[in-house]
Amino acid sequence: MSIKEDVKKIAGEARAASFAMSRADSESKNRILAEMASALESNSAAIVTANETDLAAGRAKGLSEAMLDRLMLDEKRIRGIATSIMEVVALPDPVGEVTRMWQRPNGLTVGKMRIPLGVIGIIYESRPNVTADAAALCLKAGNAVVLRGGSEAFNSNMAIASILKGVISENDLPPAALSLIPFVEREAVTEMLKQEEFIDLVIPRGGESLIRFVSESSRIPVIKHYKGVCHVYVDEGADTEMAENIIVNAKTARPGVCNALETLLVHRGIAGEFVPRIARTLAAMNVELRGDEEFCALAPSAHHAEESDWGAEYLDLILACRVVGDMDAAIDHINRFGSMHTEAIVTSDYSRSRRFIREVNSSCVMVNASTRFADGNQLGLGAEIGISTTKLHSFGPMGVEDLTTTKFIVYGDGQVRKST
Amino acid sequence: MSIKEDVKKIAGEARAASFAMSRADSESKNRILAEMASALESNSAAIVTANETDLAAGRAKGLSEAMLDRLMLDEKRIRGIATSIMEVVALPDPVGEVTRMWQRPNGLTVGKMRIPLGVIGIIYESRPNVTADAAALCLKAGNAVVLRGGSEAFNSNMAIASILKGVISENDLPPAALSLIPFVEREAVTEMLKQEEFIDLVIPRGGESLIRFVSESSRIPVIKHYKGVCHVYVDEGADTEMAENIIVNAKTARPGVCNALETLLVHRGIAGEFVPRIARTLAAMNVELRGDEEFCALAPSAHHAEESDWGAEYLDLILACRVVGDMDAAIDHINRFGSMHTEAIVTSDYSRSRRFIREVNSSCVMVNASTRFADGNQLGLGAEIGISTTKLHSFGPMGVEDLTTTKFIVYGDGQVRKST
Numbered sequence: 001m002s003i004k005e006d007v008k009k010i011a012g013e014a015r016a017a018s019f020a021m022s023r024a025d026s027e028s029k030n031r032i033l034a035e036m037a038s039a040l041e042s043n044s045a046a047i048v049t050a051n052e053t054d055l056a057a058g059r060a061k062g063l064s065e066a067m068l069d070r071l072m073l074d075e076k077r078i079r080g081i082a083t084s085i086m087e088v089v090a091l092p093d094p095v096g097e098v099t100r101m102w103q104r105p106n107g108l109t110v111g112k113m114r115i116p117l118g119v120i121g122i123i124y125e126s127r128p129n130v131t132a133d134a135a136a137l138c139l140k141a142g143n144a145v146v147l148r149g150g151s152e153a154f155n156s157n158m159a160i161a162s163i164l165k166g167v168i169s170e171n172d173l174p175p176a177a178l179s180l181i182p183f184v185e186r187e188a189v190t191e192m193l194k195q196e197e198f199i200d201l202v203i204p205r206g207g208e209s210l211i212r213f214v215s216e217s218s219r220i221p222v223i224k225h226y227k228g229v230c231h232v233y234v235d236e237g238a239d240t241e242m243a244e245n246i247i248v249n250a251k252t253a254r255p256g257v258c259n260a261l262e263t264l265l266v267h268r269g270i271a272g273e274f275v276p277r278i279a280r281t282l283a284a285m286n287v288e289l290r291g292d293e294e295f296c297a298l299a300p301s302a303h304h305a306e307e308s309d310w311g312a313e314y315l316d317l318i319l320a321c322r323v324v325g326d327m328d329a330a331i332d333h334i335n336r337f338g339s340m341h342t343e344a345i346v347t348s349d350y351s352r353s354r355r356f357i358r359e360v361n362s363s364c365v366m367v368n369a370s371t372r373f374a375d376g377n378q379l380g381l382g383a384e385i386g387i388s389t390t391k392l393h394s395f396g397p398m399g400v401e402d403l404t405t406t407k408f409i410v411y412g413d414g415q416v417r418k419s420t
Numbered sequence: 421m422s423i424k425e426d427v428k429k430i431a432g433e434a435r436a437a438s439f440a441m442s443r444a445d446s447e448s449k450n451r452i453l454a455e456m457a458s459a460l461e462s463n464s465a466a467i468v469t470a471n472e473t474d475l476a477a478g479r480a481k482g483l484s485e486a487m488l489d490r491l492m493l494d495e496k497r498i499r500g501i502a503t504s505i506m507e508v509v510a511l512p513d514p515v516g517e518v519t520r521m522w523q524r525p526n527g528l529t530v531g532k533m534r535i536p537l538g539v540i541g542i543i544y545e546s547r548p549n550v551t552a553d554a555a556a557l558c559l560k561a562g563n564a565v566v567l568r569g570g571s572e573a574f575n576s577n578m579a580i581a582s583i584l585k586g587v588i589s590e591n592d593l594p595p596a597a598l599s600l601i602p603f604v605e606r607e608a609v610t611e612m613l614k615q616e617e618f619i620d621l622v623i624p625r626g627g628e629s630l631i632r633f634v635s636e637s638s639r640i641p642v643i644k645h646y647k648g649v650c651h652v653y654v655d656e657g658a659d660t661e662m663a664e665n666i667i668v669n670a671k672t673a674r675p676g677v678c679n680a681l682e683t684l685l686v687h688r689g690i691a692g693e694f695v696p697r698i699a700r701t702l703a704a705m706n707v708e709l710r711g712d713e714e715f716c717a718l719a720p721s722a723h724h725a726e727e728s729d730w731g732a733e734y735l736d737l738i739l740a741c742r743v744v745g746d747m748d749a750a751i752d753h754i755n756r757f758g759s760m761h762t763e764a765i766v767t768s769d770y771s772r773s774r775r776f777i778r779e780v781n782s783s784c785v786m787v788n789a790s791t792r793f794a795d796g797n798q799l800g801l802g803a804e805i806g807i808s809t810t811k812l813h814s815f816g817p818m819g820v821e822d823l824t825t826t827k828f829i830v831y832g833d834g835q836v837r838k839s840t
Binding site: 019022023096102104108110113115116117118200201216219221239242245246248249250253335353357358359361362363364365366367368369370372373374378379380390391392393394395396397405406407408409410411412413414415416417 | 439442443516522524528530533535536537538620621636639641659662665666668669670673755773777778779781782783784785786787788789790792793794798799800810811812813814815816817825826827828829830831832833834835836837
């Protein structure tokens with residue numbers, strides 16, 4: 001068999017297995033997931049051994065310490081993976097939920113019922129925990145899953161996937177409901193992305209280059225997660241202490257993540273009071289400020305921003321800053337330079353809080369809260385399968401429900417259609 | 421300017437206009453739509469003149485009478501278009517609806533709010549009424565729309581679009597919220613499909629070759645509407661008169677449409693009674709039956725089915741027929757040969773009605789009702805923008821709500837995130 005044929009076979013078997021998965025009830029799915037969690041813990045020695053092979057190869061290849069750390073699994077980390085699976089067990093099962101139901105004049109009852117998407121492809125990079133985390137979410141939502149991990153973690157991923165598959169077989173469900181593509185060659189990914197007949201959705205988890213490669217090569221719909229250029233707008237009359245806390249949290253708590261603050265917009269009416277204060281605070285925390293002229297006049301420590309600073313995703317202790325005439329100017333700036341990820345307003349004004357929520361169409365829009373809350377877990381979705389920065393199907397953080405779709409269900413008493 | 425530059429410009433201006441459209445309130449949108457309806461009626465002479473140019477060119481090109489009829493507009497048909505727009509006015513506005521809201525332990529209130537998708541591209545074939553119908557639905561949902569109609573209807577479409585654009589300008593919204601690509605060249609379509617920066621979704625309306633071309637050439641997500649291979653399964657103990665009525669309606673009322681019945685599955689326990697009856701009835705209505713061996717033994721008038729009859733979309737007075745051992749065999753047949761469009765069970769059994777609804781994951785699953793109800797209007801969505809036969813974003817008939825997505829909205833009192 002060639003890579004091409006093998007990948008097609010895996011995808012075809014996943015499609016066949018998806019029918020059985022879609023019929024599995026919540027109790028069965030939760031039992032399987034719980035057994036997966038304990039099987040990983042009780043087989044941790046085998047996983048660690050496989051992981052050591054990967055680590056040795058990684059060291060020989062000269063991977064950075066940070067990369068090796070991402071790759072490393074020990075008993076404690078395996079326990080962490082098991083705990084994550086148990087958190088998925090605790091989530092409500094979205095499948096079968098009737099989200100709405102209505103009556104038609106002819107007596108038909110029509111509803112929409114959640115069903116699994118079918119087969120989900122997950123393409124990820126070096127962290128082997130994704131093998132279990134992503135698989136658990138896909139299975140919980142009644143899907144089959146085809147995994148393709150990074151080559152550095154090949155042996156670790158194979159060890160984890162084989163344990164998980166074993167649990168599925170023991171529970172009389174088709175083991176093809178979970179597959180890991182057993183090839184390190186890139187050709188395996190491009191073949192996987194051609195299986196539009198069998199795979200319903202592909203979710204790439206990794207850096208921008210992986211996401212671009214996947215979405216440009218795929219015939220299957222892809223959930224894209226591009227940049228997070230998040231804005232905080234400080235409104236006239238805002239509580240300045242609250243604004244400062246939110247900005248400090250959003251910019252400095254974890255500057256390297258997509259929900260970190262990248263651009264600060266300050267209303268002209270509060271700039272004289274607020275800009276010197278926030279500039280002092282951020283400078284003391286080693287944040288480099290890049291302001292427009294008006295901002296720099298009030299904060300002499302700030303550098304002058306270039307046009308390229310608007311819309312920049314620094315992922316670092318750098319903040320673009322601008323003084324704006326009013327909220328509409330702030331919204332225009334966000335629409336022009338933002339990435340539709342997350343924006344927050346700090347305000348005390350009722351009417352503007354309503355307008356900001358209504359008129360800013362980023363995936364998360366917040367009033368008086370840190371942009372750092374743009375995260376599936378923080379928003380209450382439970383575990384997160386990814387974040388979508390495009391609007392089709394899902395927009396923003398995605399939980400288990402986003403791995404489903406809805407079908408129409410129709411209950412009749414023999415109705416036929418008279419009109420054409 | 422070249423086609424390439426012009427198409428890009430149109431798409432970019434549509435994106436800019438989409439921000440204003442997304443903020444328009446329901447009253448404004450409904451007023452504009454109502455004015456569009458009356459503007460079309462009061463300018464019907466100009467539309468008819470443009471249409472006559474298209475008809476003359478069509479006749480010279482040797483278009484069939486059926487094609488010419490599809491293309492033709494007269495005062496009555498224009499009144500019909502205006503009426504359709506008024507039906508869109510009457511629909512509830514989906515934008516701004518908060519579909520859910522919940523509290524987080526830290527006091528944040530989190531919700532999901534419907535927002536427009538942004539810019540919708542519609543690519544369609546010969547019927548000029550789509551110019552107005554599709555535009556009205558997109559605008560109602562707060563989107564900008566870029567239209568690309570068939571070359572045969574070029575002058576009719578331009579006349580209609582220019583009247584509609586005029587109404588938008590008069591109402592202080594950017595006329596770029598509605599554009600028609602003014603080129604008949606195919607290059608204009610391929611350029612349009614490259615504008616993923618500006619267009620959020622493309623909906624092709626037309627035959628399978630158009631849909632394939634669009635979905636294979638597009639960098640923008642496409643809603644696909646492929647085959648409708650609809651099944652009716654007659655269960656043991658079903659009301660045979662009801663089954664007959666449903667089958668006759670589903671097969672013969674309009675055999676050329678996607679929700680027409682293509683394959684009949686009959687439970688073995690009722691076959692001896694039901695097959696001769698339905699075979700007689702359908703033969704009298706000139707329906708050609710293609711049965712498996714068991715079916716043919718009970719219905720001598722039936723032809724023997726070939727393997728290619730399972731899964732065939734005849735769109736004609738032909739019906740594939742099979743006797744099955746039980747409902748599971750029927751579901752297996754549907755999963756193997758169906759197109760996930762619409763399936764119905766005729767049954768008197770409570771438990772099997774529940775199982776069929778739950779276990780068949782086609783876009784419309786029905787109990788004791790004709791497959792012909794798989795239609796946005798019949799299901800109660802109001803006007804239909806299309807039917808999706810794939811599961812991402814929407815599955816099945818799509819109404820105005822399917823032209824929206826949801827964003828997260830978060831209300832806080834200064835919360836910051838403590839964990840990492």
